[in-house]
Amino acid sequence: MASGRGSNFQALIDAAMRGEIPDADLIHLIVNKKDAYAIERAKKHEIGYTIITSHDKTRKEFDQSVLKLLKELNIEVVVLAGFMRILTPEFIDTYRNRILNIHPSLLPSFPGAHAHRDAIKYGVKVSGCTAHLVDKGIDSGPIIMQTSVTLSDQETEESLADKILKYEHQILPKALQLLCSGKIVVNGRHIKIRSD
Ligand code: GRF
Numbered sequence: 001m002a003s004g005r006g007s008n009f010q011a012l013i014d015a016a017m018r019g020e021i022p023d024a025d026l027i028h029l030i031v032n033k034k035d036a037y038a039i040e041r042a043k044k045h046e047i048g049y050t051i052i053t054s055h056d057k058t059r060k061e062f063d064q065s066v067l068k069l070l071k072e073l074n075i076e077v078v079v080l081a082g083f084m085r086i087l088t089p090e091f092i093d094t095y096r097n098r099i100l101n102i103h104p105s106l107l108p109s110f111p112g113a114h115a116h117r118d119a120i121k122y123g124v125k126v127s128g129c130t131a132h133l134v135d136k137g138i139d140s141g142p143i144i145m146q147t148s149v150t151l152s153d154q155e156t157e158e159s160l161a162d163k164i165l166k167y168e169h170q171i172l173p174k175a176l177q178l179l180c181s182g183k184i185v186v187n188g189r190h191i192k193i194r195s196d
Helices: 007-017 038-044 059-072 089-094 115-122 157-181
Strands: 028-031 048-051 078-080 099-103 126-133 143-150 184-187 190-193
Touching: 007 038, 007 157, 028 038, 028 059, 038 048, 059 089, 099 157, 115 126, 115 157, 126 157, 143 157, 157 184
Parallel strands: 028 048, 078 099
Antiparallel strands: 099 126, 126 143, 184 190
16 A cells, blocks of 8 residues: 555565565555556556545545455555555454554654654654554554664755665565565564574
8 A cells, every 4th residue: 555656665566576575466556645656656567556545535434445445355465655544443453463564764763754854853863764563553563674774964854765765665575575474473562583
């Protein structure tokens, strides 16, 4: 699921084409905005897509439409790849421990929609990105993988976003492969990766 540019979605496509996500099939893209560039990427790679607009629906209506489609398509795992909307508890329960999100900060620092701005404002020297399972809170689910970057004295919101994005594109496909391989063991907040 995506809301805009879709570069993380593209990173999944590229990794899949390189054979790096052997346990996942990228079946379908769902966007909540008609003009999301992610749609062009799905078209180019002949991946099915559906636009389910969110601006004209309640949160519940939107999530129910998405869940209906996911059921029809037999979708097992959902990736929030730049999907900028909170899901209802019903959605989270239906896909418990099967929703993956990528967030541009080292969680639990700077959750929410303005992670880069918040990190710069706070004056941190290190930030990064986090691939995590989605629970009912905001960017609060168990962490699968993180990567850090160092901030320069001249860092801007844009330069930090660019710096971090590169690593988002690396860890999101890796986290998806781990999740789909069944090697992830969730114990409360803690995730262990089985080595067999
Ligand atoms: C990424 O930084 C993602 O972490 C955040 O929104 C951005 C989406 O970028 N949630 P893209 O649409 O994947 O290019």
